[in-house]
Amino acid sequence: MQSPRVQSTVNWQVYTKFVETKNLFIIYSSKLTFNIVPKRAFVSREDLDQFRELLLAQVVK
Structure with a gap:
């Protein structure tokens, strides 16, 4: 993830699940x-x- 003031790199293995909402x-x-x-x-x-x-390919939902 990156913004004008911050940059971060995270391995996919760190993430355990994701949720998709209407906007997020x-x-x-x-x-x-x-x-x-x-x-x-x-x-x-x-x-x-x-x-x-x-x-879907990288994170268990």
């Missing part, structure tokens, strides 16, 4: 620790679909 992907590394990825961050529907496929 919530990716858990523990019961209390997670990353939120807003769907509005994707430029296109294709990018969003590719990210979902990546989650």
